[in-house]
Amino acid sequence: AGRIAILELLPFSISETRRRRPPSLEQTVWNGGYPEPSLHPRKRDLWISSYIQTYIERDVRQLQNVRDLRSFGTFLGLCAARHGQAFSAAALAAECGISLPTAKGWAGILEASYLVRFLPPYFKNYGKRLVKTPKIYFVDPALACALTRQPSGETALAGPMAGPLLEGLIVSEAIKGFAAAGKRADVFFWRSHDGLEVDLLVQIGDKLYPVEIKMTATPSLKHLEPLNRFKQTARKDSSDLGLLVCRVDKTRPLPSSNLAMPWLEFPKWLGTALGKD
Numbered sequence: 001a002g003r004i005a006i007l008e009l010l011p012f013s014i015s016e017t018r019r020r021r022p023p024s025l026e027q028t029v030w031n032g033g034y035p036e037p038s039l040h041p042r043k044r045d046l047w048i049s050s051y052i053q054t055y056i057e058r059d060v061r062q063l064q065n066v067r068d069l070r071s072f073g074t075f076l077g078l079c080a081a082r083h084g085q086a087f088s089a090a091a092l093a094a095e096c097g098i099s100l101p102t103a104k105g106w107a108g109i110l111e112a113s114y115l116v117r118f119l120p121p122y123f124k125n126y127g128k129r130l131v132k133t134p135k136i137y138f139v140d141p142a143l144a145c146a147l148t149r150q151p152s153g154e155t156a157l158a159g160p161m162a163g164p165l166l167e168g169l170i171v172s173e174a175i176k177g178f179a180a181a182g183k184r185a186d187v188f189f190w191r192s193h194d195g196l197e198v199d200l201l202v203q204i205g206d207k208l209y210p211v212e213i214k215m216t217a218t219p220s221l222k223h224l225e226p227l228n229r230f231k232q233t234a235r236k237d238s239s240d241l242g243l244l245v246c247r248v249d250k251t252r253p254l255p256s257s258n259l260a261m262p263w264l265e266f267p268k269w270l271g272t273a274l275g276k277d
Helices: 025-031 035-039 041-063 069-081 089-096 100-112 126-131 141-147 162-180 221-237 263-276
Strands: 116-119 135-138 187-191 197-204 207-213 242-246 252-254 258-262
Touching (some): 035 041, 069 089, 069 100, 116 162, 135 162, 162 197, 162 263, 197 221, 207 263, 221 258, 258 263
Parallel strands (some): 207 242
């Protein structure tokens, strides 16, 4: 008596959708992981547009008394345009013509309703993680595509949103992987003093696994620079293994204890790693 368990039901993961058929990256970012468009792609456009409309008109009013729904819709679209970028409430407030407290409050609404997740930067000092600028990601790529008015998955991955969409997909898969294992998502990004950045750090046990996420199908030594720099900087806190998640056909070893891994295989790797923790 009095015991309770709270389960987060996030959109389908790649592992769940590929049980039916291996999806292409274009299909994955276009249809997303919500059950209806994922299982019935022909309904995708109607379902996504209806979801966004009902979310703004119904859910937002329940979560917070937002009177200016038009401005909130603009705020939502601008957040989608910043998918995979540093989140600046001040910049968004200026562009939307709203106050800074309002922008922060609306960002809280997006997070509370599971539309976005904020990825914090990694610092050993926990307090710094809380106050430093996070990156913003939409949990589902189909919403990011719709809100940035992408005409198709192929077009989205041929334009400037390609990198952020793949990056957001893998970050979201990491969060889903931890949720499926019943664990808190210990995920971060890392930026060096001279601007070199690791897209994703996954903490499993007492080790941090650096993950670079790139659209390339032909990995080069340049792609490994952030991974190697982080491992050298973090030393014993870092795993020896670094991952380059990209569009290669199969997992293969790279110099300095790194792996090039197909984007479809990342959830399986994470599930295995979490199972060993």
